Amino acid sequence: MATTTLGVKLDSRTHNRLKTAAQSxxxxxxxxxxxxxxxxxxxxxxxxxxxxxxxxxxxxxDTLRHSVAIRNRRENF
Known part of the structure; x- marks a missing residue:
């Protein structure tokens, strides 16, 4: 199975929560x-x-920041 590496940007608080949850x-x-x-x-x-x-x-x-439709509209103007 082929794999692709993706990056996810997390703020430090979320990153610490992720580490703690995974460790638990x-x-x-x-x-x-x-x-x-x-x-x-x-x-x-x-x-x-x-x-x-x-x-x-x-x-x-969330919609204002992450909606594909809104992002596409902004790029076309």
Missing amino acids: LDRTPHWFMKIAIRELIEKVESGSKIECIIDEELLPD
Whole structure:
């Protein structure tokens, strides 16, 4: 199976939380991230919408920063 390396930028607080959570399961942060990504992909593939994935109060800010549609509109103007 071919693999691709991806980078994920995390602030120091999130990085420390990741390390602590992974250690509590006797796993590496890499393992933890792979499992988290797979689980999120499965949720989306089973029909979950963005509102089911993140807190709805955070949705307006997240959409402004991370929405592909909004990013594409900005690039075309």
